[in-house]
Structure formats: C-alpha cells, structure tokens
Amino acid sequence: MAEQICLFTKDTIIIKPSKKSPALLRMTVLVFAMAFGVYICSICLKQSNFSISSKFLNNEIIERTHCDYSIDRSQIPYVHYPNPKTFSRVECACNPVRLFAIVSMQRSGSGWFETLLNSHINVSSNGEIFSVKERRNNVSSILMTLDRVYNLDWFTSASKNQCSAAIGFKWMLNQGLMEHHKEIVEYFNDRGVSIIFLFRRNLLRRMVSDLANSYDRYAKLLNGRHKSHVHSHEEANTLSTYKPAINLTSLVEDLKLMDKTVLEALEYFSSTRHFIIYYEDLMKNRTVSCLFNFMKNLGIILVTYRIR
Numbered sequence: 001m002a003e004q005i006c007l008f009t010k011d012t013i014i015i016k017p018s019k020k021s022p023a024l025l026r027m028t029v030l031v032f033a034m035a036f037g038v039y040i041c042s043i044c045l046k047q048s049n050f051s052i053s054s055k056f057l058n059n060e061i062i063e064r065t066h067c068d069y070s071i072d073r074s075q076i077p078y079v080h081y082p083n084p085k086t087f088s089r090v091e092c093a094c095n096p097v098r099l100f101a102i103v104s105m106q107r108s109g110s111g112w113f114e115t116l117l118n119s120h121i122n123v124s125s126n127g128e129i130f131s132v133k134e135r136r137n138n139v140s141s142i143l144m145t146l147d148r149v150y151n152l153d154w155f156t157s158a159s160k161n162q163c164s165a166a167i168g169f170k171w172m173l174n175q176g177l178m179e180h181h182k183e184i185v186e187y188f189n190d191r192g193v194s195i196i197f198l199f200r201r202n203l204l205r206r207m208v209s210d211l212a213n214s215y216d217r218y219a220k221l222l223n224g225r226h227k228s229h230v231h232s233h234e235e236a237n238t239l240s241t242y243k244p245a246i247n248l249t250s251l252v253e254d255l256k257l258m259d260k261t262v263l264e265a266l267e268y269f270s271s272t273r274h275f276i277i278y279y280e281d282l283m284k285n286r287t288v289s290c291l292f293n294f295m296k297n298l299g300i301i302l303v304t305y306r307i308r
Helices: 022-067 073-078 110-118 139-150 173-177 181-191 203-219 233-239 248-268 279-285 289-297
Strands: 004-007 013-016 098-104 123-128 166-172 194-199 273-278
Touching: 098 110, 098 173, 110 123, 110 166, 110 194, 139 166, 139 181, 166 173, 173 248, 181 248, 194 248, 203 248, 273 279
Parallel strands: 098 166, 098 194, 123 166, 194 273
Antiparallel strands: 004 013
C-alpha cells in the first residue's frame, strides 16, 4: 500500500505511514498456528509409530529368546528363524538357520564341494542361481532373489525339509557379484551371511579345465552328452583325451587377470564373515577338515567324510 505524503511548507515534508490491515494480521497468526499444529501432530505420530515398532521388536526378541536358549551369544547375529511364504515351519519354528554363499570361479571344484555340503541331511546349497541373467540384471533383482533363497522360498533339487540348518548357493565372480559388491556386502553383513571363498591355487590347471569344458560343450564326447562334472574314472579318461591349445602369447596376462580378480573379490568382501578354502588343500589332505571347520563355525555337526 502506498504511503501518504503531505506537504505543509516549501521545505517541510511529513510522511504518514499507512495503517496495517487487521485481516492480514489475523491471517498471519492463523497460518502460523496451523503450521505449529501440523508439526505437533507429526511428532505425536512418530512417537506412536516408534512405540508400535518397539512393541513388535520386543515381541520378536522375546520369541527368539525363547528359541535361543542353547545359542551362544556370539552366534546370535548369524542365527535366523525364517518365516517362508510358501510353507509353514511350525514344527521347526525354533530350529535356527544359518545363511551362507559359496563364492568361487568356474572350474574351481565348487560343484564337488557343494555336493559334499548337500550330503548333510539339513544343509541345502542351491547351485548357481545367478547363472540366469534375469536374476542379476540389477541390484533390485539380485536382492529380491537373495531374499527368496534365505527365506526358504527357493526350491531346487537340493532343497531339504523345513528343518534345514543351513541354506545357501554358489555364486561365481562373473555373475554380477563384482559389479554390485557394495550393495551385496551391505546385505550380507545385515543378514549375517557367511561366505565360503573357494579358489584354486594352480590357475593354469583351472584354465585348462575351463578350455576342456568349453570344448566338450559342443563336442559332447560322453555318448553325445555334455557333462560339466564327471562321476566315474571312465568319464574322466574320455574327457582327458582332449588336449586344449593354449595361447602362449597371452598366457601370462590371462593368469595375472585371474589372480587380480580373486584378490579384488577378497578385498571387496573383507568386511564380511568369510572363510577361504583352496581346492588343492582339500585334495592334498584327502579329508574335508576345512569343511569340518566351516560347518563347525556354522554350528552344524558333520559325520566323517573321506574322499575316495
């Protein structure tokens, strides 16, 4: 509103300020009161939600404490009680479940190692679930798949009963693991997932095995069928007749790249709970002592196994 100016003399100017509208003042006070009321209501709602969530959390802690009477306190972050959507675990509701992942590279003995794990009646390792590209297109699809596996809603031929003591799978380094390692590390730490790193010390032998497997995928030497893993001496002798050709020019660089990939994986996941096992150590000892140590850390009792 413009101010009124009155001239009394030639050299004198008197300025009279305009009167403020009482309606504007009332409107300002009303807006302030409404904003303050909304702020108070939001605080009350937050406190209400916190009390409700605390109530549910306390109930969950009480329920888990009822089941955890024999669990060491140091193992509590790694013990879970899944509630599957596809079936009921009522009879085994108090049976704790450990979560694990076998992180490896192709032709490193992971299939053989997984067979040993699955020979336990209450251990389920579900193979290379991320070999399917759709399951590793992005972080969201990866985490969704992990939730299904660790919630016991993933069914494969390796799936056991509702009283499984440990659940996991194989994850190759070239199946989205390295590209999204930050989110996966955070997920594993939040869920208490134990990682088994399984690698080969002799990278040259791994390369030869990989080349032979790639050749047999098309040649199908075993009666017109391709097998990634043999189950008899006869099958092994048949596949060993193929002698792959190695590019000596790039051999050193290829081996260095493999070694670098392994070191990067160990560095990326160094903050997780993990164990490192080498295929040669298992074969050299001709026992699965490393497997015993790992399963002991998972809280699972194994009977004695020997490699024939």
